[in-house]
Amino acid sequence: MGLYAMTGGATGIGGELRKQLLERGHEVISVDIKEGDIIADLSNREGREAAIAGIRERAPEGLDGFIPCAGLPPVARPLGLIPAVNYFAVVEMAEGLRDLVGQRRGSMLLVASNSAPMVPKDDPYVELCLAGDEAATIEDISGKDGHTAYAGSKRAVTAWMRRNVVDYAKAGVRLNAVAPGITMTPLTEQVYADEELGQAMRDFGDMVPWGGTAQPDQIANVMRFLLSEEADFVCGSVYFIDGGSDAMLRPDDF
Ligand code: NAD
DSSP states (O other): OOEEEEESOSSHHHHHHHHHHHHTTOEEEEEESSSSSEEOOTTSHHHHHHHHHHHHHHOTTOOSEEEEOOOOOTTOSSTTHHHIIIIIHHHHHHHHHHHHHHTTTOEEEEEOOTTGGGSOTTOHHHHHHHHTOHHHHHHHHTTSOHHHHHHHHHHHHHHHHHHHHHHHHHTTOEEEEEEEOSBOSHHHHHHHTSHHHHHHHHHHHHHOTTOSOBOHHHHHHHHHHHHSGGGTTOOSOEEEESTTHHHHHOTTOO
16 A cells, blocks of 8 residues: 655545545545645745655655645635645645655656646746746736636646656656646635636536536546556656547647
8 A cells, every 4th residue: 555645635636536545545644724634835935845844754764656736726816826836836845755756666646737738838927937936936927817827837837747757757756747627626616706717617617528527536536547556657648637628629739
């Protein structure tokens, strides 16, 4: 049985993945701002450092996997919180835990989104994320909109994953990402409650080829597979779990 560390295990997709791993006899160290083994606010450096230290203390012999699932929706304010949690916390924690996961030839599974390709790859905000300049990124996004803040943070996480596959593989870490479509979680409820973005999300849900929205278990089932030994040769992949919506929007890109 494995030992996994994750963030965002209190609710939604992360809550479901945590439940599934525990049900199968794995151990899970869960970091969250609300409830978990380690309570930490990952929007700031102190919280991230405390989370890394807490995980290292609980896993001195390494981890089989790390899943940074914590994320904030496009309606979160101030807008700077979105890249802070969705991008910078992910990268900082992955870097801080790389040796622990490498120790067991384990896997890191990042949580992107089917919205990631909706922001151009040369968007200055995405480039600032990837350059690692958190203060400049937060300043840049404060004049933009929630959709760009969210989708751009997910584009950056995906690009960071692809750019780091070789180095992480050499360090014994299999890196992959999932890109879920609309999934019924507290995050989505917050977006639905927003007049403008809620309507846009509902309209998008109506167009999904394989029908509507996902439940958290439909995402967690695939994540659990990607973390398992059965997926041992899957490395550097972005798994769209979105009812076909990415293929609908970008049929010639893969
Ligand atoms: P959720 O709101 O249910 O879960 C997010 C979790 O992150 C919560 O447990 C929350 O407490 C935690 N969190 C938020 N801010 C934090 C902080 N500052 N420090 C520590 N923990 C914090 O949402 P979800 O939909 O399950 O989202 C999980 C992941 O899936 C996110 O990264 C999200 O962007 C991504 N995602 C969700 C959807 C969707 O439609 N729900 C689609 C694509 C991607």
